[in-house]
Amino acid sequence: xxxxxxxxxxxxxxGHCRITVRGRDGSETSFEVxxxxxxxxxxxxxxxxxxxxxxxxxxxxxxxxxxxxxxxxMVDLALSPLSNEQIEAGFVLACQAKVRTDLVLDVxxxxxxxxxxxTVSALVTRWQRLPGDVIDLRLKLDDAVAFNAGQYCTIAESxxxxxxxxxxxxxxxxxxxxxxxxxxxxxxxxxxxxxEWLFAEDRSGIKFWVEGPFGVMGVDxxxxxxxxxxxxxxxxxxxxxxxxxxxxxxxxxxxIVFGVRSEKDLFADTHLAELQAKAGDRLxxxxxxxxxPTGSSWAGxxxxxxxxxxxxxxxxxxxxxxxxxxxxxxxxxxxxxxIELGVQADRIHADKFVPSGTP
Numbered sequence: 049x050x051x052x053x054x055x056x057x058x059x060x061x062x063g064h065c066r067i068t069v070r071g072r073d074g075s076e077t078s079f080e081v082x083x084x085x086x087x088x089x090x091x092x093x094x095x096x097x098x099x100x101x102x103x104x105x106x107x108x109x110x111x112x113x114x115x116x117x118x119x120x121x122m123v124d125l126a127l128s129p130l131s132n133e134q135i136e137a138g139f140v141l142a143c144q145a146k147v148r149t150d151l152v153l154d155v156x157x158x159x160x161x162x163x164x165x166x167t168v169s170a171l172v173t174r175w176q177r178l179p180g181d182v183i184d185l186r187l188k189l190d191d192a193v194a195f196n197a198g199q200y201c202t203i204a205e206s207x208x209x210x211x212x213x214x215x216x217x218x219x220x221x222x223x224x225x226x227x228x229x230x231x232x233x234x235x236x237x238x239x240x241x242x243x244e245w246l247f248a249e250d251r252s253g254i255k256f257w258v259e260g261p262f263g264v265m266g267v268d269x270x271x272x273x274x275x276x277x278x279x280x281x282x283x284x285x286x287x288x289x290x291x292x293x294x295x296x297x298x299x300x301x302x303x304i305v306f307g308v309r310s311e312k313d314l315f316a317d318t319h320l321a322e323l324q325a326k327a328g329d330r331l332x333x334x335x336x337x338x339x340x341p342t343g344s345s346w347a348g349x350x351x352x353x354x355x356x357x358x359x360x361x362x363x364x365x366x367x368x369x370x371x372x373x374x375x376x377x378x379x380x381x382x383x384x385x386x387i388e389l390g391v392q393a394d395r396i397h398a399d400k401f402v403p404s405g406t407p
Contacts, residue, residue, distance in 0.1 A: 163194050
């Protein structure tokens with residue numbers, strides 16, 4: 049990690065730009081990146097604890113105020129998660145900002161979540177079909193890797209250039225020791241190159257490459273109660289976050305609102321039952337079905353996940369931490385609803401899934 053304290057005598061190397069981050073306490077931290085490199089990738093590659101999650105310009109976690117200097121945005125900011133007010137105030141997305149000159153930035157570095165990104169080989173030890181066109185995929189890593197709750201990695205069959213990102217559903221070890229095996233919930237997407245290949249036949253014993261961990265999720269007061277909203281396989285990082293919080297806090301309680309289309313798509317009964325057994329009365333799971341046939345025997349909630357988010361849920365929205373994982377539209381709708389209910393914006397942590405190839 050090449051981090052330099054402020055020193056006017058230090059010269060930037062040819063072909064590089066100097067990035068200076070100004071802290072709210074008046075401190076300054078600097079590092080170098082090559083001109084025309086992407087700001088976030090260059091920082092993360094140096095081990096700098098830069099806030100980020102999706103890395104594709106969707107989640108907004110890496111939003112950064114540009115105080116001085118010039119970048120080239122690689123996405124249309126009007127289509128980004130930045131508000132008009134943030135754009136006018138000089139905010140950019142670090143993951144989509146190509147560095148053109150020396151920069152002065154206003155962004156909060158360091159939340160204790162940064163772990164070294166590693167690429168390791170792995171072997172498929174579980175390939176299990178679940179309801180709802182989901183595969184429970186487990187990989188035995190040739191070298192153990194540490195990750196934080198809610199993070200994700202990219203995986204690929206050995207020899208293939210088709211790489212996809214998935215969140216770990218495992219709970220990190222309480223002592224922070226690295227994991228020798230990790231699991232993912234993979235939804236079949238019609239026409240999806242990776243998921244269609246994975247579903248075609250049992251892939252047990254196949255060699256994979258795993259790169260990660262990436263992203264930041266679940267950063268909040270450990271003892272604060274949590275409301276988790278998951279759409280489909282967005283449940284994977286929620287399983288990791290809730291399991292981690294339950295073992296690190298003696299008092300925090302959690303509500304999981306889990307949305308799928310119909311009763312036959314409830315793929316996670318086993319995972320949720322295992323989590324419930326550990327949590328006892330500190331966990332409540334509320335499934336909700338958006339397309340359950342009229343007249344079926346389903347006695348639970350029906351509708352979109354936002355239909356479950358009402359005062360009748362019985363939580364203090366003003367003092368809860370929210371964790372939302374699922375497709376882009378669902379997450380944005382839940383964010384809006386939670387703010388209406390009084391959840392503080394800085395206590396909403398979101399992981400927005402975007403299928404590969406989506407502009």
